[in-house]
Amino acid sequence: MSDTLRLGTRGSALARAQTAGVAARLQELNPGLAVEEVIVRTRGDAMLGSPIHELGGKGLFVKEIEDALLRGEIDAAVHSLKDLPSELPEGLILASIPKREEPWDALVSRNGESIRGLAPGSRIGTSSLRRIAQIRRYRSDLEIVELRGNVDTRLEKVAAGEADAAVLALAGLKRLGLGERATESLAPELMLPAAGQGALAIETRVDDAATRSLMERLEHPVTKQAVMAERAVMARLEGGCQLPLAVFAEMRTAGFQIKTRLASVDGERMVEKERTGRPDDAMRLAEELAEDVLSSGGAEILRDAR
DSSP states (O other): OOSEEEEEEOSSHHHHHHHHHHHHHHHHHSTTOEEEEEEOOOHHHHTTTSOHHHHOSSOTTTHHHHHHHHTTSOSEEEEEGGGSOSSOOTTEEEEEOOOOOOOOEEEEETTOOOTTTSOTTOEEEOOOHHHHHHHHHHOTTSEEEOOOSOHHHHHHHHHTTSOSEEEEEHHHHHHTTOGGGOSEEOOTTTOOOOTTTTOEEEEEETTOHHHHHHHHTTOOHHHHHHHHHHHHHHHHHTOSTTSOEEEEEEEETTEEEEEEEEEOTTSSOEEEEEEEEOGGGHHHHHHHHHHHHIIIIIHHHHHHHO
8 A cells, every 4th residue: 555545436426425435434543544536437437328237247337446456556446335246356355344324215206206106107217127127016107217327417307307206326315415305215115225235345455455454444244244145145146237136134133134126127027035044144044045036936037137
């Protein structure tokens, strides 16, 4: 690590807000630490006009940042965890997962309607297959319209009438100080989140012990346990932006609980499973859950989706 810690990030307002939060926490824990933000443009950022699921491949929003990290141009990368593929490039490690923000999706509607209150035929914007499938399952009378771009762009499109409402991550709205723009937080019974939604991932080089040591101080064990179980399910089902897969894990009174929902894009077929058990069995529960999904019709949904 150089005298100044260089944090790599995408250039969107949300990515920079997330990185600024990480930098502030690092400096709080390490007074006098100099931190520099380094913006890296990713392929996903360069193709914001195309539906994510049509772009194909993994790591649309992280590969160029990881390449910069491997070349030594930055010391660490700050990602939205849900953007990070389940397998990391050789030489890189997931050094820290800070405390998770609220993981839920939120509805932002132009006239303040809830998703239940939207009139039949209303246009609801999203580019996520996971969200599309669950919306169609709940309200097949709504029209789905493609809505991409950064958070501000999507909010502007709703305000301009390009859509009557949009579904966005509540965590992103809150990190941008726009939490009040959410008309409602969507209950997980209606809209289960993506694996890792609301969490950040800090990636470093394996051989950079100094930076890894700094980042490990940001680790939140409860968050890490939950999101690693979610990512294990995603990895087994080969999920991501290309598949309508939702996964969420948390500690509850009864123990560690993990739920998943795999659907066809039209919402007609859906496999929902959950497991609850001891916290130290989290990864085993995730593996069992994924196998249960596959044997209960999930394998057919995955085959058709591909």
